[in-house]
Amino acid sequence: MAATYQIAVIGDWESVMGFRALGLDTYPVTSVEEAKEKVRELAKTDCAVIYLTEQLAKDMGDVLSRYKDELRPAIILIPGREGSLGIGRDNIQSAIERAVGADIL
């Protein structure tokens, strides 16, 4: 079952450049459309984890929900350079609401 996969980072250049030093695949993008395209493309390849900046993610709801229930890729939101927008936290909240039917935490 264990195969090797890639880890991708998508975001604006300033936010992702550091990850390149760690050996992750970085994909600097400038527009939401480009980011969406990239996510779709990566989902088809052997990419297991995609880190996506919240600045882009806030306009990519359709693509995110498409991959939410798939085992691969896991799209994880990270704060970009401009700071956290709290979308990642809201997503956890909505997952709880989805499971429990009410916000209990």
Next chain:
Amino acid sequence: MANITVSPTRMELTRLKGKLRTAQRGHKLLKDKRDELMKQFLDTVREVRALRAEVEEDLMTVHKSFTVASALMSSEALEQALLYPKQSVELTMSFKNIMSVNVPVYDFQTKTKSDSDIYPYGFAATSGELDTAVDALGKVFQKMLKLAEIEKSAQLMAEEIEKTRRRVNALEYVMIPNTQESIRYITMKLDENDRATTTRLMKVKDMILKQALEEKREQTAEAIQAFSSSAETSEKA
């Protein structure tokens, strides 16, 4: 309301009773599954929240150091420094089964063995801040991977819980009451048939008895008549 179109036969009743038993057992099992999943899910979610807060904070620090680094260096130099990575990461993914939900477990190997050996550039042309930033990012990365793992697990579990919850509710509020209603309907119908048969039999018996009684009476009357007329003739004689 229940489906009243069922045919009230004993065979249908047996079938429905079997269905009800299965439904009740399934309901219990699914309920247990839901409860256990929920427990695991809440644990995971708590972990995710804590870790996410931590990662976000750490990442902001990292971004800050990168900003400082890019302020001290020209963007071309910075880009050049980070252009070709020395380090490479390979991710292996295996699965763990939590209550029939497959959740991913990530494990990563880095190409270079030592943590201090990750800088893809010579130190001459770059500022020290960049080293700090890259170093800090390397530390955050471990947490980020863990976050990816548990956050994905939480998402997948949320989906499964939702499904299970719906199934439990469908069984509890639709399937089981409907079947019970149908069973009651059939039982009542069969009982009613039974009673109808009994009354009919009683009625028939009554009628037969009455008829027999009538015949008997007629016979007796005839016998009496015959007796009295024969008495008359003997008197005359």
